[in-house]
Amino acid sequence: MSSNNTGPQHTTAHHVLSTETFTCIRCGLTVPALAPDGPRRNHCPSCLHSRHVLDHVEGGASTCGSRMSPISIAVLRTGDWMLIHRCVGCDELTSNPVCRDDNQLILMRMAVRPLAEPPFPLEAFGSL
Numbered sequence: 042m043s044s045n046n047t048g049p050q051h052t053t054a055h056h057v058l059s060t061e062t063f064t065c066i067r068c069g070l071t072v073p074a075l076a077p078d079g080p081r082r083n084h085c086p087s088c089l090h091s092r093h094v095l096d097h098v099e100g101g102a103s104t105c106g107s108r109m110s111p112i113s114i115a116v117l118r119t120g121d122w123m124l125i126h127r128c129v130g131c132d133e134l135t136s137n138p139v140c141r142d143d144n145q146l147i148l149m150r151m152a153v154r155p156l157a158e159p160p161f162p163l164e165a166f167g168s169l
Protein backbone atom coordinates (compact mmCIF):
# COMPACT_ATOMS: atom_id res chain seq x y z
CA MET A 42 0.00 0.00 0.00
CA SER A 43 1.47 3.32 -1.06
CA SER A 44 0.34 6.86 -0.31
CA ASN A 45 2.71 8.42 -2.84
CA ASN A 46 0.49 10.17 -5.36
CA THR A 47 3.14 12.31 -7.09
CA GLY A 48 4.65 9.56 -9.22
CA PRO A 49 3.42 8.36 -12.59
CA GLN A 50 0.21 6.49 -12.38
CA HIS A 51 -0.87 3.79 -14.74
CA THR A 52 -4.20 5.24 -15.69
CA THR A 53 -5.64 5.88 -19.11
CA ALA A 54 -4.61 9.14 -20.71
CA HIS A 55 -7.99 9.84 -22.22
CA HIS A 56 -9.71 13.06 -21.29
CA VAL A 57 -13.33 12.29 -21.83
CA LEU A 58 -16.24 14.02 -20.19
CA SER A 59 -17.81 10.75 -19.31
CA THR A 60 -16.13 7.52 -18.41
CA GLU A 61 -19.10 5.68 -19.82
CA THR A 62 -18.17 3.38 -22.68
CA PHE A 63 -19.72 0.56 -24.63
CA THR A 64 -18.16 -2.28 -26.54
CA CYS A 65 -18.91 -2.49 -30.23
CA ILE A 66 -21.04 -5.56 -30.86
CA ARG A 67 -19.32 -6.19 -34.20
CA CYS A 68 -15.62 -5.26 -33.99
CA GLY A 69 -15.14 -5.19 -30.21
CA LEU A 70 -13.88 -1.60 -30.09
CA THR A 71 -14.38 0.20 -26.78
CA VAL A 72 -16.33 3.33 -27.68
CA PRO A 73 -16.82 6.40 -25.46
CA ALA A 74 -20.52 7.09 -25.08
CA LEU A 75 -19.91 10.76 -25.83
CA ALA A 76 -18.61 11.87 -29.22
CA PRO A 77 -15.68 14.33 -29.35
CA ASP A 78 -17.99 17.10 -30.55
CA GLY A 79 -20.55 16.61 -27.83
CA PRO A 80 -23.56 14.52 -28.67
CA ARG A 81 -24.14 11.13 -27.21
CA ARG A 82 -23.29 8.41 -29.71
CA ASN A 83 -24.80 5.03 -30.18
CA HIS A 84 -22.66 3.56 -32.94
CA CYS A 85 -19.06 2.49 -33.37
CA PRO A 86 -16.87 5.10 -35.17
CA SER A 87 -14.85 2.33 -36.82
CA CYS A 88 -17.42 -0.04 -38.34
CA LEU A 89 -20.51 2.13 -37.70
CA HIS A 90 -22.47 -0.75 -36.27
CA SER A 91 -24.82 -0.17 -33.39
CA ARG A 92 -26.84 -2.23 -31.00
CA HIS A 93 -30.58 -2.28 -30.59
CA VAL A 94 -30.91 -1.14 -26.99
CA LEU A 95 -33.38 1.73 -27.41
CA ASP A 96 -36.86 1.25 -28.69
CA HIS A 97 -37.35 4.19 -31.04
CA VAL A 98 -41.05 3.51 -31.46
CA GLU A 99 -41.93 3.14 -27.79
CA GLY A 100 -39.25 5.58 -26.63
CA GLY A 101 -37.88 3.34 -23.92
CA ALA A 102 -35.35 0.58 -23.53
CA SER A 103 -35.56 -2.26 -26.00
CA THR A 104 -35.18 -5.87 -25.06
CA CYS A 105 -33.99 -6.72 -28.57
CA GLY A 106 -30.23 -6.22 -28.12
CA SER A 107 -29.44 -7.35 -31.66
CA ARG A 108 -26.79 -5.85 -33.91
CA MET A 109 -27.82 -2.89 -36.03
CA SER A 110 -26.13 -2.60 -39.42
CA PRO A 111 -25.53 0.75 -41.12
CA ILE A 112 -27.48 0.58 -44.37
CA SER A 113 -27.74 4.09 -45.69
CA ILE A 114 -27.08 7.80 -45.39
CA ALA A 115 -29.79 10.42 -45.23
CA VAL A 116 -29.12 14.13 -45.59
CA LEU A 117 -31.40 16.47 -43.70
CA ARG A 118 -32.63 19.83 -44.96
CA THR A 119 -30.08 21.41 -42.62
CA GLY A 120 -27.26 19.56 -44.40
CA ASP A 121 -26.64 17.26 -41.45
CA TRP A 122 -25.89 13.66 -42.30
CA MET A 123 -27.88 10.95 -40.63
CA LEU A 124 -26.85 7.33 -40.45
CA ILE A 125 -29.64 4.83 -41.04
CA HIS A 126 -29.39 1.59 -39.12
CA ARG A 127 -31.44 -1.56 -39.55
CA CYS A 128 -31.68 -4.11 -36.77
CA VAL A 129 -30.68 -7.59 -37.90
CA GLY A 130 -32.98 -9.04 -35.25
CA CYS A 131 -36.27 -7.23 -35.70
CA ASP A 132 -35.74 -5.07 -38.85
CA GLU A 133 -36.44 -1.82 -37.03
CA LEU A 134 -34.97 1.23 -38.77
CA THR A 135 -33.34 4.04 -36.83
CA SER A 136 -31.58 7.25 -37.81
CA ASN A 137 -28.73 8.79 -35.85
CA PRO A 138 -26.53 11.84 -36.43
CA VAL A 139 -23.17 11.13 -38.03
CA CYS A 140 -20.31 11.95 -35.68
CA ARG A 141 -17.20 13.82 -36.79
CA ASP A 142 -14.90 10.86 -36.20
CA ASP A 143 -17.07 8.27 -37.90
CA ASN A 144 -15.40 6.10 -40.54
CA GLN A 145 -15.53 8.32 -43.61
CA LEU A 146 -14.73 5.49 -46.00
CA ILE A 147 -17.82 3.54 -45.00
CA LEU A 148 -19.93 6.71 -44.99
CA MET A 149 -18.84 7.65 -48.51
CA ARG A 150 -19.31 4.11 -49.76
CA MET A 151 -22.90 4.14 -48.55
CA ALA A 152 -23.49 7.63 -49.92
CA VAL A 153 -22.35 6.77 -53.45
CA ARG A 154 -23.88 3.31 -53.61
CA PRO A 155 -27.19 4.49 -55.15
CA LEU A 156 -25.19 6.34 -57.83
CA ALA A 157 -23.05 3.31 -58.58
CA GLU A 158 -26.03 0.96 -58.80
CA PRO A 159 -28.90 2.93 -60.33
CA PRO A 160 -32.20 1.07 -60.81
CA PHE A 161 -32.26 2.18 -64.45
CA PRO A 162 -29.74 1.92 -67.31
CA LEU A 163 -27.26 4.80 -67.35
CA GLU A 164 -26.67 4.28 -71.09
CA ALA A 165 -29.66 6.55 -71.71
CA PHE A 166 -27.60 9.55 -70.68
CA GLY A 167 -24.89 8.71 -73.20
CA SER A 168 -27.24 9.02 -76.18
CA LEU A 169 -28.62 12.44 -75.31
Ligand SMILES: [Zn+2]
Nearest residue numbers: 065068085088
Ligand atom coordinates in the same frame (compact mmCIF):
# COMPACT_ATOMS: atom_id res chain seq x y z
ZN1 LIG B 1 -17.26 -1.51 -34.45
Ligand SMILES: [Zn+2]
Nearest residue numbers: 093105128131
Ligand atom coordinates in the same frame (compact mmCIF):
# COMPACT_ATOMS: atom_id res chain seq x y z
ZN1 LIG C 1 -34.06 -5.12 -32.87
